[in-house]
């Protein structure tokens with residue numbers, strides 16, 4: 547059999563061409579060279595399809611992660627190693643260099659690609675609820691037949707901030723949407739019903 551590309555006849559054909567032509571034309575990895583990530587400007591969560599997911603990644607880590615997620619490797623490649631370097635950052639555009647090397651039919655193949663990743667900032671539904679003053683629960687701080695003292699209110703406020711700060715690591719809705727000073731006491735408007743329950747439990751110890 548002759549290779550239709552180079553005319554050599556000493557090797558068996560792979561996908562219609564000889565081994566060296568096959569390796570020459572092969573791409574060991576493939577990907578889109580333009581990627582877009584949507585993240586929430588307030589809480590950093592990431593839009594994955596139609597779902598918002600929490601993320602602890604920095605923008606740079608997120609860019610590398612997204613590039614890795616979006617590339618696919620050729621099946622026949624062995625010992626594939628891929629690295630992603632961010633070359634330049636212009637505003638929300640990250641220009642990346644993807645370096646891939648692996649063995650194709652025993653031959654080392656090295657490829658480099660440039661990929662542009664754009665981070666689009668948006669607001670997730672939870673944060674937009676927060677922005678619009680949404681709340682699920684009201685915690686009323688009261689004393690018997692008098693207004694709570696300044697010290698009492700300070701202790702309560704400290705607990706509210708600390709507890710919600712901790713809860714908000716796992717629950718974006720654990721926020722104070724509003725604080726109302728009334729003549730009988732103070733009302734805290736809490737974004738999450740669940741968080742308010744936990745907070746109330748702790749406040750009972752005061």
Ligand SMILES: [Zn+2]
Nearest residue numbers: 549552564567
């Ligand atoms: Zn050939």
Ligand SMILES: [Zn+2]
Nearest residue numbers: 586589670673
């Ligand atoms: Zn958010």
